[in-house]
Amino acid sequence: MNRLLAEDIYYLMVLGRKFEYAAKEHYMQGDISGFLHLDIGQEALSVAAMKAFEKGDVFATYREHIMAMARGVEPKAVMAELFGKASGVSGGKGGSMHLFEPSRFFYGGDAIVGGHIPNAVGCAYARKLQGSEDGVMVIFGDGASNGGAFFESLNNAATQKLPLLFLCENNEYAIGTNIKRTAPFKEQSKKAEPYMMTMDVDGMDADAVYEAVSHAKSLLEKGHGPLFLEAFTCRYEGHSVSDANSYRSAQEMAHCKAKDPIELSKKRLRELWGCSEAEIAALDTKAQEAVDEALLYAKSAAEPEIGLLYEHLFVEEV
Amino acid sequence: MLYREALNRALDELMQKDESIVTLGEDVALYGGSFRVTEGLVEKYGEQRVIDTPIAELSIVGNAVGMAIGGLRPVAEIMTGNFALLAFDQIINHMAKLHYMSNGKIHLPMVVRFPQGVSRQLAAQHSESYEQMLCSVPGLKVLSVNDVNYAYHALKHAILSDDPYIFIEHELLYNKKGEVNFEQELDPFKARIVKEGSDITIVSYLKMVDDVMEALPSIEKELACSCEVIDLCSLNPIDYERLKASIKKTSRLVMVEEDHKTGGYGAQIVSWAAEELFYELDAPPLRLAGADVPLAYNRALELASIPTPQSIAEDIIAWGVKSNV
Numbered sequence: 001m002n003r004l005l006a007e008d009i010y011y012l013m014v015l016g017r018k019f020e021y022a023a024k025e026h027y028m029q030g031d032i033s034g035f036l037h038l039d040i041g042q043e044a045l046s047v048a049a050m051k052a053f054e055k056g057d058v059f060a061t062y063r064e065h066i067m068a069m070a071r072g073v074e075p076k077a078v079m080a081e082l083f084g085k086a087s088g089v090s091g092g093k094g095g096s097m098h099l100f101e102p103s104r105f106f107y108g109g110d111a112i113v114g115g116h117i118p119n120a121v122g123c124a125y126a127r128k129l130q131g132s133e134d135g136v137m138v139i140f141g142d143g144a145s146n147g148g149a150f151f152e153s154l155n156n157a158a159t160q161k162l163p164l165l166f167l168c169e170n171n172e173y174a175i176g177t178n179i180k181r182t183a184p185f186k187e188q189s190k191k192a193e194p195y196m197m198t199m200d201v202d203g204m205d206a207d208a209v210y211e212a213v214s215h216a217k218s219l220l221e222k223g224h225g226p227l228f229l230e231a232f233t234c235r236y237e238g239h240s241v242s243d244a245n246s247y248r249s250a251q252e253m254a255h256c257k258a259k260d261p262i263e264l265s266k267k268r269l270r271e272l273w274g275c276s277e278a279e280i281a282a283l284d285t286k287a288q289e290a291v292d293e294a295l296l297y298a299k300s301a302a303e304p305e306i307g308l309l310y311e312h313l314f315v316e317e318v
Numbered sequence: 319m320l321y322r323e324a325l326n327r328a329l330d331e332l333m334q335k336d337e338s339i340v341t342l343g344e345d346v347a348l349y350g351g352s353f354r355v356t357e358g359l360v361e362k363y364g365e366q367r368v369i370d371t372p373i374a375e376l377s378i379v380g381n382a383v384g385m386a387i388g389g390l391r392p393v394a395e396i397m398t399g400n401f402a403l404l405a406f407d408q409i410i411n412h413m414a415k416l417h418y419m420s421n422g423k424i425h426l427p428m429v430v431r432f433p434q435g436v437s438r439q440l441a442a443q444h445s446e447s448y449e450q451m452l453c454s455v456p457g458l459k460v461l462s463v464n465d466v467n468y469a470y471h472a473l474k475h476a477i478l479s480d481d482p483y484i485f486i487e488h489e490l491l492y493n494k495k496g497e498v499n500f501e502q503e504l505d506p507f508k509a510r511i512v513k514e515g516s517d518i519t520i521v522s523y524l525k526m527v528d529d530v531m532e533a534l535p536s537i538e539k540e541l542a543c544s545c546e547v548i549d550l551c552s553l554n555p556i557d558y559e560r561l562k563a564s565i566k567k568t569s570r571l572v573m574v575e576e577d578h579k580t581g582g583y584g585a586q587i588v589s590w591a592a593e594e595l596f597y598e599l600d601a602p603p604l605r606l607a608g609a610d611v612p613l614a615y616n617r618a619l620e621l622a623s624i625p626t627p628q629s630i631a632e633d634i635i636a637w638g639v640k641s642n643v
Contacts, residue, residue, distance in 0.1 A: 057388070091421030100420035107387055107424065112411045118377045119412060122384020122392070129340070129366055130389065149407075152377040159372075312422035313457060315480040318507050318555045 001207055003273040007283060009051055009206050010265045013043040015287040016066035017262060019075060020237075022291050023065070023082055023096075027241045031299070032082045035111075036096050037063040041236035044206035044261035045169055046070060049139065049231075052213035053165070056134040056220075057127070059120040061141060061169075062097035062111040071106045073099065079294035085301035092304040093312070113174075114144035117153040117166075124162035124226075135163035135220035137213075143174025145188040154226075158195035161225035165216045166192065168230045169203065175239040176247040192228035203231030204261045207268065321463070322492040324470040325355045325431075329393065332477050333363050339477060340385065342369035343378055343395030352397050353433060353492045375404035379430055383412045386428040386482075393477055398489070399434025399448050406451075413482045414457030429476045429483045435525055435576050436624050437489040442612035445620075447524075447577035452484050453554040453586070460484045460554040461506055464527040466496025468551055471504035486553070488525040509557035511564075515546035517643060518634070519564040521587055522574040523550040530574050532627035533634070540631075541638040553583065558590065565591060569600040570643065572634055576624050579607035601641030606633055 020038045027036045039046055043066055050058065050070035060067050065078050073089055081088025082096050089099050090109075097111040107123070110116035120138035127136060144150055145168060157164045168188050172179050179186055189198035197219075201212040209231060216227045234256040238245035248256075269275040319327070333339045341356055347370040350357035360368040371378050375396055382392035396402045402409070409430060416424045436445045453460050459481055463469045469487075476483035512527060513534070518541075522530050527549045538545060546564050550556065565571050571591050573584035588603045609623040625633075 059384075090419060090423070093421050094419045098419045100416075100423050102387075102420075102423050108416070108420070110412075112407060115380070115407055115411055118380025118408065119384035119387060121377065122381035122386075123388040124384070125381060126385045126388025126390045149376055149380065152372070152374045152380075155372060155374070156377055156381065312418050312420075314459070315417065315422075315425055318459075 001210060005051065006265070006269060006273050007275070009047050009210065010262070010269055011283045011287055012047040012066070012070045013206065013262050013265060014284055015075065015290055016043045016047060016069060018287050018291045019065060019069065019079070019294065022295055023079070024241055026295070032096070033084070034095050035062070036082070036241045037239065038237040038241065039063050039066045041257070041261070042169065042171065042203065042233045044265070045203040045209050045231050045233050048206040048209035049137070049167060049213045052210045053137045053217055056217065057105045057107065057123050057136040059107050059116045059123070059136070059138045060109060061116070061139060062109065064099055064109050065096065067139070068099045068101065068106060071101065071104045073101050073104060073106065075290050075294040076297035079298040080301045083298040083301065084303070085298060086304040087301045114140060114147040114149040116140070117144065117149050120164060121153045121156050121162060124157065124164035125160060128160070128162055133163070133221045135165065135217060137165040137167055139167045139169055141174065142168060142170040142172060142179045142188050145191060146182055151191070154192055154195045157226040163220040164226045165213070165220060166226065166228045167213070168228065169233055170230055171233045171235040173235065173239070176243065187230065189228050189230040196226045196228055197224070198228040198230065200230040200232065203233030204259045204264065206261060206265050319466060319496065319498050320492065321466050321469050321494040321496065322353055322355050324466045324496070324498050325473055325487070326357060326359070327498070328470050328473040328477070329356065329359060330362070332474060333359065333367065336391065338389060339391045339393065340367045340369060341393040341395065342371050342382060344371055344373050344397050346370060346395050351395065353489070355492070356395065375401050376408055379405035379408035379413060382428050382430065383408060383416070383426060386426040387424060391427045391477060393429045393431060396430060396432035398444055399432050400443050400446050402430070402432050402448065405430070409452070409458070409484070410455050414455045418457055425480050426482045427480045429473070429485050431485040431487060433487040433489045433492070435488045435490070436613060436620060439615050439617055439620060441615040445613035447608075449486055449553050450577055450581055450583040453583060458482055458484050458554065460486065460552070462486045462523045462551065462553050463488070464491065464524055464549050465510065466494060467498050467502070468504065468506070468510065470498045471502065472506040472551070475506045486524065490525050507552040507555055507557060509560040510549040510551050511560070512547040512549050513545065515544035515568065517543035517568055518545045518570045518572060518638070519548065519561070519568045520545050520572045520574060520634070521548045521550060521561065521584075523553060524576065526574045526576050526625060529625060529627045529630055533631035536631045537634050537638070540635045541643045543638070543643050556587070561587070562595065565595050566598055569598055570641070571599065571603040572606065572637070573603065574606045574625055574630060576608055578610050579605065580610050582607045601643070604634065604637045606630060
């Protein structure tokens, strides 16, 4: 970690949170439709994991707006996608849950819980066969770690000694059901222990996440087989905007928000890196401007032509 | 050359030329493949490219999707159609959709091959056909293989294409003999005229094509007619042009398929003909398909639940008499 990187991570976290609140507002106004899964509260994990894994392939879930932006996708391309516009990152065909940018080695954006994990395993197989040292990272929630795709993937990745980091984003809730009601323990890494080395990290602490993912990445690069990193985190909002979050008490939410990841990073900028209030405020302003610009762009961007309905069904037309 | 040898030859030739082609599935490497399609490949290309997988079909296809994203050209083998059901999430939600959902940014050059259909007394969980489900999923190209020459050319085409293919074989065809014309430029999306005729168009695919051909002499004799037999080959997309030309010539359509009748694949062909060629038809179309029951173990019950050469002949003759062929 250095000051420049700390500032960048802080900026992307603030950008992410402002972006998500703006998306929520425009969902309420009807500009954005479908499902909208907000990442508020989990910014440290989403941003720092991406920054630590810049070189390498990433497979993410439907809660991926901030990850895509941390990966280098422009906020306006993400917002335009949420608005369903032609210049959205997926041409208005994917929406909030399906952001793809292969040029940034970012492969979605998958909305079948756990369904993308076997895809990450296959990609890691390809990388190993091709002799690449960069490795693959797959991010999934605690809810995915009860499904068959997850267990098959642990088995295959370990058997083939693939360069794959399993990053479990444990916010304790699968939509509205607490993990303790669907699994025998809260720590999902216990399921991976027979297969691979496991680690855990405070997912609300960007520096800790950055260090943990960097460490995992360096092990992958050295040919250490698959690794499992569990990040404990907290989702401030409901599962999606249409979820009123009524299953968590005010007390639980207060406890969950007590260690806010953005406040923690801000404190570190001041105390560890000597940033002035003005410098921090400038980062906040820059983030707000990026969100404003993204909104302006998304609102005025063109709708996809109806004639494009059949475009990209196949690479080769028959 | 045998059907399975033609498939093996297609894989072998291409794997030799292109290191990005891999094949994966249960028992494909050391065992040589359940139906010997991948026999000998591991000795030539090694275990890294001929990959024995666990019995976990979701991962066979799910991993193939990821391999394709990562720049390989995977050919996944599923042991039989019924087992492919475990991979349907990957086939339908991932393999068929990633190219479209990503607005063309993700390419999936991959093939999922499996045999299906009634073999001999394998009972309800090893005998079914699923082309009707897979052909209703946009984003997949679905080929079916009756013919040895087609097996070779169509598999090569599917492997070399940048699109995702479902490649359906039949358990009873692996030892079928035929000639391969290696020099031919075969378009895998063109239906194949197995026999030309002028009075009835009989459309079929996979093993039923052979059963129709077996039934043909008695049909043509009893009805004193000449039948045109068409092997669809590509089930999606469908070569409607060739079907249309044939039906315009014969004015009669019979569809023969092995899957269950309700919601079965042939319903698409017959409904298309009703919509597009109603006034060309001199008789109501006839659709011969499997009974709407799970496949039974007992041989007599099993045969009673699918069209056979005998039942095809009887049913077409009865229909022909009634419709004044």
